[in-house]
Amino acid sequence: MLQEEGVFVDDLSNVEANKKIVIKGAAEHNLKQVDLAIPKNKLVVFTGLSGSGKSSLAFDTLCAEGQRRYMQSLSSYARQFLGQIPKPKVDSIEGLSPTISIDQKTTNHNPRSTVGTVTEIYDYMRVLFSRISIPHCPICLEEVGRQSAEQIVDAILDHGGEVQILSPLAREKKGTFEGLFEDLNSKGFVRVEVDGKYFRTDDPPTLKKQEKHTIYALIDQISLSSQERSRLTDSVETALELSGGSVVARFLEGEGREDEFFSEKVSCPNGHSFDLDMEPRSFSFNSPLGACPSCGGLGTKEEMDLKSVIKDPSLSLDQGAIDPWNHQITDHSEQL
Structure with a gap:
């Protein structure tokens, strides 16, 4: 049985x-x-x-x-x-996999001691994850990666049709961007898209400083074919250089349009970029690259419980509102 x-x-x-x-x-x-x-x-x-x-x-x-x-x-x-x-x-x-075991009598009060460190598999796991893992965006959960200019051109050509090459200069950022429009105009860029509408760089819109704006510079508009590869490559490289490593390909199909985001940096298809290189340190809680910024890699945080300190908020300090002061009254507490 x-x-x-x-x-x-x-x-x-x-x-x-x-x-x-x-x-x-x-x-x-x-x-x-x-x-x-x-x-x-x-x-x-x-x-x-x-x-x-x-x-x-x-x-x-x-x-x-x-x-x-x-x-x-x-x-x-x-x-x-x-x-x-x-x-x-x-x-x-x-169905038995390789095994590790920890005796229940093993005790270590070091907060950085884990099952991985006690069994000495932690370093091997960091190397394994950094080499074969597939990172995903923590915001939209899409797979992230980086692409070269040649790979971007190949992906755009595979789609075919008519395409606009845009350089993303601001995505949901606050500001008037007056200097940006002047710089684009001086470099010879004629048109810019601001919050979904096209404007000339020599006659840009007046933007409110406290509102968020999305700005794309229009680099080129091409009817794709194998003969246009050289022109497309130049446009993609220009967009990447202008934006610092990102380009948007807008595929025009009849009345509709479809935007596809590409980046030389680690990013997801929805345009969320990350300054991240997958390496063993990225998976180490002892390294600033891998440690949680909130707890510093310890897994716990020390915070004050105001309910334990102030038992009765209706009392004044002199009446004993702060509970620890009630156990030993000092001159300092009276002055406070």
Whole structure:
């Protein structure tokens, strides 16, 4: 009989090994031919009386077999320095991943001590995530990445049709931007889009300083074809240089239009840019690049609980509004 998440089933073949760890005939120490299916990617707790076999199943069976299989995957040269791990008394274990274990008696009061640092897998995980992870935008959850000018040109040409090349100079920013319009006009840029409307750079709109504005400089408008690649490349490079690494391709289709954002910096399709390079330090809570700016990488914050300090807001300071002062009245409290 097999117990699967509290339900007994007879057919072991119905249990998918990629979703569960399947144990058959565990007999280590005081275990009596235990058959069990443990779900993966979930928090599983073994409970029971002292001596019921919790540690025998978790440490001496599961963890020991996981470490033994890992040892077998190493070269014979490496195994000679590590010794042999005996096989636990169990008929079979399927779906078992590499294991790590922490004894419940292990105590460390250092706030920077975690499961990763105690088991020494933290540095390996940082390298793994920095090399193969796919970052996503924390604002819109879209995948982020960077593109070269050549990749941007290829993507625009693949779309085809008629396109406007725009250089995003301000996105939801406050200001009058008088100097920006003058600079564009002096550089030879004729048209600019401000909050969805086109204006000439020699006759720009008067903007309110306290309102947010979105400003695009119109670089070019092209009917795409393979013959226009050189012109498109020049326009894209001009837009990237003007904006500092970003370009918007506006595809014109009949009465409608579709904007697509491209960037040489790490950014998402919706234009959220990030000054971020994926490296191991980005995943370290001991580095300013990876640490939470709020807690500094500690995972906790110390804040004052005003309800504990001021028990009764209706009282004055002299009447004892601040509770800690009531335990020892000093000259300082009377002066305050």
